[in-house]
Amino acid sequence: MESESVKAVKSVQATYATSAELASLFEDFRLMCNDALRIALAEKPRSRFRLIELSYRRLKEYGLHNHYILSACEVAFAAYRNKKRKCAPHIRRVFLKLDSQSYSLNHLILRIPTRPRHFVYLTLQGSDYHLSIIDDPALKRGSVTVTDRALSIPFSREVPEIETLGRLGIDVNERDVTASDTLGNTSVHDTSQVAELKERYRAIRAKIGGRTMRDGRIGQRLYGKYGAREKDRTAQTIHGISKQIVQRAKENRLSIVMENLKGIRKLYRKGNGQGRSFRGRMNSWTFREVQRQVEYKARWEGVPIIYVCPRGTSRKCPDCDSSLFALEGRRLRCPSCNKTEDKDVIASRNIMTAAPVRAARPPGGSREGEPRRQEDAGNPPSRWVEVDSLSREPRS
16 A cells, blocks of 8 residues: 655755846846736736736836746735735835746756846855755755845655654643653753743844834844844754654654644733733744744655644643642642653643644634633632643743
8 A cells, every 4th residue: 555645845045146137136026026016906806817917018118037027926916915904015125036947956056037038147055965955856846036145945845654653742842842752752852042042132132122213224124134143043953853853753653743833822912911021932932933844854754744732731641631730840740640740741742642633723612812811810710720821831
C-alpha cells in the first residue's frame, strides 16, 4: 500500500549584490500596484483576472514587461480583498514579485526582466545550504519576491508521508518547549534566550519612542531596523530546537502533535484584568514561530502534523484521566495514581494522546478568547478552574 503524498514548501532567502537599475524598478512596480488598487476600489472586481482586464491599459503605459502587470494585479487584488481599515489601503514598501515563468535562476545568477528583451542580473550571496536546494532539479520553483535587502524563492516537492509508529506531543511555553513521545521519552528544550531577547528589544523600542517622539520618520526607520534584527535572531534561536524535534520524529517514525492555539492572543488583551507589562510579555510570546518552523520542516521530511484542542491539557492525569490538584510551583498531583509531575510534562503527554481537530477554533461553549468577568477575576468558582488557568499561562 502506497503512502499518501503531500506538497512540502521551503523558502530560500538570500542577499544579493545591489544594482542601480533596481531602484527605479522598485518604484515603478509600487506605483503599478497602487494604480491597480485604485481601480479595484472603484470597479470592485470579483476576481484577479477581472482586475487584469480593467487595469491592463493603464499599467501598460509604464513600459515594463507584461509579467509585472500580472504580478501588480495579484498584489493589488490581495490588498483589496484583505482590507480591514476604513481608509483605503496603500502599498508603501518597495518590492518586486515575479512568477516562476518570468525569471531564470542559474546557480547563483538570477535574471529578471525589466522591459521586453531587456534583463537585470543579480548575483546571489549563498552558502552550501542555498546551493543544495537551488541546484536540485527535482524541486519546483515558485514566485520570486525581491526587496531592497534580500530576495525569497519558494521551492516545493511532493513528499510521501512516512508510516508512523507513534506520536510526539509538543507543549510550547514561554521559556521552554516540552516534547513527550509514545516511547516514554520526554525532553525539555530551553527557550529562555528568546524571552530575554524579546525583553531586551522591548526596552530598545521604549527608548526609541522616547527619543524620536518629535520626528516620526526617524522613529519608523529605527523601529524597522531593530525589528528586523529581533525577528532574525528569534528565528535563528528557534531553528536549532525545531530541527532537533523534527529529526527525532523522523528517526523514530512519529507523527508530531501540537496545540491549536488560534485566538490565544485574545486572552491577553486590555480589559482582561491583567497588567500592561504582563500583556506585553504574553503578546510577544513566539509560540507560533515554533509551530511554524516545526510544521514546514516536518512536511519537508514527510512527517505528519496533527493539531489538537488545547482545552484542559493540564487538568487530567494522562494515566488514569483523574482530575489533578495544583501544588506549589508548577507541580500537579494525581490523587488516584499518587504521582506528582511537572505541568508541562503532563500537558505534552495529554497533547500526544488527544484527538485531532478539524477547525482552528476554540470548542463550542468554551470561554477561550473572551474577556474574563469581574467576579471570575477575583474569585475562581472552583479549584479546577484555577488549575485550568495555569495551563493557559506559559512558563515565566
